Amino acid sequence: MxxxxxxxxxxxxxxxxxxxxxxxYQDVEIVSKERxxxxxxxxxxxxxxxxxxxxxxxxxxLEQNIGRSGIHQLLKVFLSEDPELExxxxxxxxxxxxHPEENILQNYADNDILKISKxxxxxxxxxxxxxxxxxxxxxxxxxxxxxxxxxxxVTPLILKHFKDRYQDQKWMIxxxxxxxxxxxxxxxxxxxxxxxxxxxxxxxxxxHDEETQYQTLWQRYFTKTNIVERKNxxxxxxxxxxxxxxxxxxxx
Numbered sequence: 001m002x003x004x005x006x007x008x009x010x011x012x013x014x015x016x017x018x019x020x021x022x023x024x025y026q027d028v029e030i031v032s033k034e035r036x037x038x039x040x041x042x043x044x045x046x047x048x049x050x051x052x053x054x055x056x057x058x059x060x061x062l063e064q065n066i067g068r069s070g071i072h073q074l075l076k077v078f079l080s081e082d083p084e085l086e087x088x089x090x091x092x093x094x095x096x097x098x099h100p101e102e103n104i105l106q107n108y109a110d111n112d113i114l115k116i117s118k119x120x121x122x123x124x125x126x127x128x129x130x131x132x133x134x135x136x137x138x139x140x141x142x143x144x145x146x147x148x149x150x151x152x153x154v155t156p157l158i159l160k161h162f163k164d165r166y167q168d169q170k171w172m173i174x175x176x177x178x179x180x181x182x183x184x185x186x187x188x189x190x191x192x193x194x195x196x197x198x199x200x201x202x203x204x205x206x207x208h209d210e211e212t213q214y215q216t217l218w219q220r221y222f223t224k225t226n227i228v229e230r231k232n233x234x235x236x237x238x239x240x241x242x243x244x245x246x247x248x249x250x251x252x
Contacts, residue, residue: 001027006048008032010078013086014055016048017093030086058093065096070105076123077116079153088112088119127154131161133244136171137215138208144171147198148247153178155191163189174198215249222250 002025006012016030023046062071074092077085091112095104108114136144144166148155155175159182162173166184174181176198183192245251 001029001043002046003036003043004028004030004046004048005033005036006030007050008034009050010075011052011055012048012050013078013089014058015050016086017090018054018058019046019048020090021097022054028090030090032086035083062093062096065100066103066105070096070103073105073116073120076120076157079156080119080123081153082119084115088116092116123152123154123157126150126152127157129241129244130154130158133240133247134158134162134173135247135249138211139206140208142170142208144169145203146171146173146247147176147203148173149176155180155182158182159189215252218249219252 004016004019004025006016012032013030019025020028020030025046059071062074074089077088082088092104095107095110095113104110105113105116108117130148130150134146134148136146139145153175155173155178158173162171162182163184167186170185172181172183172192179197180191180193183190240248
């Protein structure tokens, strides 16, 4: 068994995949350094150094075989943070190389491909809910700030949605679980990586004077327009699961 250790990045993973073929490894596993725990003391360790040219060569080959949509599916698997993501992606790439004329991502008779399909559906569902349930709060510096805590690392998948929708105001979206986010300053939209995690107590003290008033008004509106006799909690939870309530002003 040979274990390839990579830096946890998308390019690092595809560099590792390239080296699986380059060095003709047979019995192999790919593991990020962050999650690596050596259980097999006889395993050979190969440390992968991320090289964009190697990653690009794998991606170019994949684009020929499964298209950009197929690569996007593998990206979703990567962002799912599934414990088996490296092996699933490696399995799909091996099948793509072996059957270049087929769209192997539609071969649901294969267990790995079937799991990839299920993961993509789950990630897509989470991405959609993040675009629906994100709530921005106005800060003292006039930046609209939103905090999220998604099950999957979907922040890269929602960047375009918010960039296209809110072009006339400065905003930030911050992933509490992964300690990074997106920043839009009216010109550029890019990822940011703070040195420290967000202090929620200090965060609320930085609200714009108008923000608390808006939140109070919205909560009152939500309460007053609610018809108790027509309350259907089961249906409500079906459309707005409880785990998303922490984002919603009206639920505070």
